[in-house]
Amino acid sequence: MIEVFTASTPNGIKVPIALEELGIPYRLHKMPMGSPEYRSAEFLQINPNGKIPVIRHDDGGNAPVTIFESGAILLYLADSFGGLAGATAAARGQTLSWLFLQVAGLGPMMGNAAHFRSLKSPDPYTVGRFHGEANRYLGLIEARLRDAEWLNGETYSIADIAHFSWVRSAAYAGIDLKDFPILEAWVQKIEKRDATRRAFAKLA
Ligand SMILES: N[C@@H](CCC(=O)N[C@@H](CS)C(=O)NCC(=O)O)C(=O)O
Structure with missing residues (x-):
């Protein structure tokens, strides 16, 4: 169990x-x-x-x-x-790349963007730095999903699962997913999975 x-x-x-x-x-x-x-x-x-x-x-x-x-x-x-990790060596490699990008990149940037903007007296530099980085990561994922249905290029994987839960919470970081229409559609598709x-x- x-x-x-x-x-x-x-x-x-x-x-x-x-x-x-x-x-x-x-x-x-x-x-x-x-x-x-x-x-x-x-x-x-x-x-x-x-x-x-x-x-x-x-x-x-x-x-x-x-x-x-x-x-x-x-x-x-x-x-x-x-x-959930890709059937081929290429897909597994891509799964790992995108998974690590989430845990080491998008997650911490978006988490900090949300944290610092929620302070009573947010410091503009700090908020701008994390907000900018979170946006940059979202742009990377949006570009990837323009060319591939799923992040590893072949199948739905743990890389999609890892990013999904953060991307759908972008509003907490002050980011409107409407600015990332491909990501918005990808989030909706994952939300509909049983x-x-x-x-x-x-x-x-
Ligand atoms: N790098 C960790 C981050 C885990 C993390 O930050 N968890 C948060 C919830 S999303 C938590 O447990 N917060 C409670 C606390 O810090 O007391 C992971 O990916 O699992």
Whole structure:
């Protein structure tokens, strides 16, 4: 069984979406933002960084495996259960490139853009810097999806799942997706997938 410690946030939703796509049963452990559980000794043992998402996988045989960091979890699930990472070497390479671009680039830039603009006295340079970078990343994804239906160039993958949950939240960073019509259509397409709907319903 896979236990998922998570919440309905851009990083948190990635894991239930991937599990639903793979058809793997899981047990949800919901951790609302701000809950004291994030700083509990028990939780810090499974993620020393004190953040969701985290999974604990007990396959009934080997010792349970604990994994934190959404990108690592997505890769672990794709490797363990076979799927969502591209069938060819080229598609897998592209999956990794776009996945890492999300966790190391778009996510932190957009997260900081949202954080700094929400302050009572936002500093214009800081807000402009993160807002500009978030826009630049969105432009990269928009350009990629102009030439390919999915980010790895072949199939829906963990790279799409990782970006989807952030791109759909662009408004928090002060970005209107109307400025990125290809991205807007891609988000709507992913929102309509049965697996996405099930994941959101379970986390609601
Ligand atoms: N790089 C991490 C980021 C995880 C992260 O920032 N999680 C947020 C929710 S989206 C969180 O747990 N925040 C609660 C806290 O920091 O106390 C990942 O991709 O998993």
